[in-house]
Amino acid sequence: MNATAELILKPGKERSLRRRHPWLYDTAIGRVAGAPAAGETVAVRSHDGQWLAWAAYSPSSTLRARCWSFTESERIDAAWLAARVKEAVGRRAHLAAASDALRLLFGEADGLPGMIADRYADQLVVQFQAAGVEAHRDALLDALVAATGCANVFDRSDSAGRAREGLAPAFGVARGAEPPPRIAIREHQRRAWVDVRRGHKTGYYIDQRDNRELAAALAGRAQAQLGRPASALNCFCYTGAFSVALAAGGGDVLSIDSSAEALALAQENWLLNGLAGPAGQWQCANVFDALRALRADQRSFDLIVLDPPKFAASHHHVERAARAYKDINLSALRLLAPGGYLLTFSCSGAIGVELFQKIVAGAVIDAGVDAQLLRRLAAGEDHPLRMTHPEGEYLKGLLLQRLS
Ligand code: SAH
Numbered sequence: 001m002n003a004t005a006e007l008i009l010k011p012g013k014e015r016s017l018r019r020r021h022p023w024l025y026d027t028a029i030g031r032v033a034g035a036p037a038a039g040e041t042v043a044v045r046s047h048d049g050q051w052l053a054w055a056a057y058s059p060s061s062t063l064r065a066r067c068w069s070f071t072e073s074e075r076i077d078a079a080w081l082a083a084r085v086k087e088a089v090g091r092r093a094h095l096a097a098a099s100d101a102l103r104l105l106f107g108e109a110d111g112l113p114g115m116i117a118d119r120y121a122d123q124l125v126v127q128f129q130a131a132g133v134e135a136h137r138d139a140l141l142d143a144l145v146a147a148t149g150c151a152n153v154f155d156r157s158d159s160a161g162r163a164r165e166g167l168a169p170a171f172g173v174a175r176g177a178e179p180p181p182r183i184a185i186r187e188h189q190r191r192a193w194v195d196v197r198r199g200h201k202t203g204y205y206i207d208q209r210d211n212r213e214l215a216a217a218l219a220g221r222a223q224a225q226l227g228r229p230a231s232a233l234n235c236f237c238y239t240g241a242f243s244v245a246l247a248a249g250g251g252d253v254l255s256i257d258s259s260a261e262a263l264a265l266a267q268e269n270w271l272l273n274g275l276a277g278p279a280g281q282w283q284c285a286n287v288f289d290a291l292r293a294l295r296a297d298q299r300s301f302d303l304i305v306l307d308p309p310k311f312a313a314s315h316h317h318v319e320r321a322a323r324a325y326k327d328i329n330l331s332a333l334r335l336l337a338p339g340g341y342l343l344t345f346s347c348s349g350a351i352g353v354e355l356f357q358k359i360v361a362g363a364v365i366d367a368g369v370d371a372q373l374l375r376r377l378a379a380g381e382d383h384p385l386r387m388t389h390p391e392g393e394y395l396k397g398l399l400l401q402r403l404s
Contacts, residue, residue: 003034004034004041004042004043005032005033005034005035005036005040005042005043005057006032006033006034006042006043006044006045007024007029007031007032007033007042007043007044007045007055007057007064007065008029008030008031008032008033008045008046008047008049009024009028009029009030009044009045009046009047009052010028010029010030010047011030011047013028013029013030013046013047014046014047014050014052016028017044017052017053017067017070018052019388020067020070020388021388021389022066022067022108022113022386022388022389023063023065023066023067023113023389023391024044024055024063024064024065024066024067025062025063025064026061026062026063026064027062028064029064029065030047036057036059037057037135038057038058038059038060038131038134038135038165038166039056039057039058039131039132039133039134039135039136040056040057040135041054041055041056041057041068041076041132042054042055042056042057042065043055044065044067051072052070053067053068053069053070054067054068054069054072054074054076055067055068055132056068056113056130056131056132056133056135057131057132058130058131058132058165058166059131059166060131060164060165060166061130061131061164061165061166062164063164066108066113066114066130066132067113068080068111068113068132069111077139078136078139078142078143081112081136081139081140081143082139082142082143082146082147084110084111084112085105085112085117085140085143085144085147086143086146086147087110088104088105088106088110088111088112089104089105089144089147089148090147092104092381092382095380095381095382098187098188098209099185099186099187099188099206099209100119100120100121100185100186101118101119101120101121101185101186101187101192101194101204101206101209102118102119102206102382103116103117103118103119103206103207103380103382103383104117104118104119104124104144104147104148104382105117105126105144106382106383106384106392107129107392108386108389108391108392109383109384109385109386109389109392110384111386112133112140113130113132113133114128114129114130114131114132114133114134114161114165115127115128115129115130115133115140116129116202117144118201118202118203118204118206119148119150120183120185120194120196120202120203120204121183121184121185121186122150122151122152123150123152123153123154123179123183123196124144124145124148124150124152124153124154124175125153125154125155125156125196125202125203126140126141126144126153126154126155126156126157126174126202127155127156127157127159127202128140128155128157128162128167128170129157129159129161129162129165130161130165131165131166131167134157134165134167137174141153141174141175145175145176151175151176151177152173152175152176152177152179153173153174153175153176154172154173154174154179154196154197155170155171155172155173155174156171156196156197156201156202156203157169157170157171158170158171179196179197181195181197182194182195182265183195183196183203184272185204187209187212187241188209188212188213188216189248190212190216190241190244190245190248190273191269191272191273192204192239192240192241192244192269192272193239193265193268193269193272194239195265198261199239200238204239204241205238205241205307206380206382206383207347207379207380207383207395208241208242208307208345208379208380208395209380210377210380211242211343211345211377211397212241212242212245213245214343214375214377214399215242215245215246215249215303215305215343216245216246216248216249217249218230218249218303218341218343218399219232219245219246219247219248219249219250219251219303220249220250222251222302222303222339222340222341223249223250223251225339226302229250229251229252230246230249230250230251230252230302230303231251231252231254231300231301231302231303231337232246232247232251232252232253232254232301232302232303232304232305233253233254233255233256233294233301233303233304233305233332233335234246234253234254234255234256234304234305234307235256235287235290235291235304235305235306235307235308235328235332236256236257236287236306236307236308236309237255237256237257237262237263237266237282238257238259238262238266238307239262239265239266239269240255240263240265240266240267240269240270240280240282241269242255242305242307243255243266243269243270243280244269244270244273244275246303246305247270247273247275247280248273248275251302251303253280253281254281254282254283254301255280255281255282255283256282256283256284256285256287256290257282257283257284257287258284258285258286258287259284260284263282263284266280266282267280267282287308287328288324288327288328288331291328291331291332291335292331294335295331295334295335299335300335300336300337300340301335301336301337301340302337302339302340302341303340303341303342303343304332304335304336304340304341304342304343304344305343305344306328306329306332306342306343306344306345307343307345307347308324308325308328308345308346308347309347310347310348310349310394311324311325311346311348311351312348312349312350312351313348313350314350315350317350318348318350318351318355321348321350321351322351322355322359325346325351325356325359325360326359326362326363326366329342329344329359329360329363330363330366330367332344332363333363333364333367333369333371333402334367334369336369336402337402338402338403338404339401339402339403339404340401340402341374341399341400341401341402342371342398342399342400342401342402343377343397343398343399344360344397344398344400345377345395345396345397346395346396346397347394347395347396348394349391349393349394351396352393352396353376353393353396356396356398357373357398360398360400364400369402369403370402370403371400371401371402371403372400372401372403373398373399373400374399374400374401375398375399376396376397376398376399377396377397377398377399378393378395378396378397379394379395383395
């Protein structure tokens, strides 16, 4: 066997690893000893030779290595990977009561950098987003099948991040049989169709589960307070998961999205949930324009959900994204009835909780309304944040109530 290749860091660059931060950028590396292949496990050492971590090497990426382990006696082999998978799946066991759509592996948070695995009923969907997990693809797939008892795994490694890692997109069956065109999942009392081939991410926004449950409860609370169904507006509705929750809570819902395909599935989800009345109200439009048009029509709503796509792809886009978040939140606040609730989100990792709150506060001031922050919101427990890896935080939300 060849000797393990080594990354020798520049002086001082060992500090973040000593704090067990899992990422190593190219600029931190002084020298590479040996000729590691993409995804190969390397030893990371400080400039004076002290062992620091086992990491997966990624020669194409500026994020040159991602750490597997900070324990020298560990060996990164199939058994080690299987143990991480089994532990991660086990930690989510209690969530099965809430939903059969769960994120089972969440990359760095679960000690498997770049690895995503979601479960939709009996179907698994994976994304290998880094060279390290790609190099161990078979071991990880075997471990997932063993840990879950699910025989069918679909690979949705078609996201943009793969190119940075020097990996070609991968899309198709990884284990077992082809998935059906759509899979019915259960989330709390509600159901949804998930298309794992064409849907966003691995098919569905699993991370919003708790916040949809909150939206349903708020619709019920508003109805009780108002003595009539709450009027609700769901912006960026995608396949209508928040719409169904709002309607199940008794809300009268208008939903907006620019994707006709998403809206078509949303309407089927409405029917799947046996919701009464006409098949909801759906508008295929740009939310930025639609909110202005609703204002021109002097509409108002008791409950508004704003769950836009990621406006800031990276730190370079923060300013422009901040303006876009401000714009939609300002428009939404102008439509919010006194006493009404606003559930507003950002899934941009580059926009931190504090900045997001500041942006929304600015919108409150410019809208000339008064509002209280009732709760800060985040992704569900199956999307944990590793305390040593703050970059893993992405979804943040605020529940505001407009004062009378
Ligand atoms: N709230 C959804 C997820 C939203 S994903 C859920 O819980 O499932 C973001 C959605 O915004 C996508 O469906 C996309 O089609 C839509 N979108 C993106 N830009 C838009 C725009 N400017 N106007 C309207 N919809 C937009």
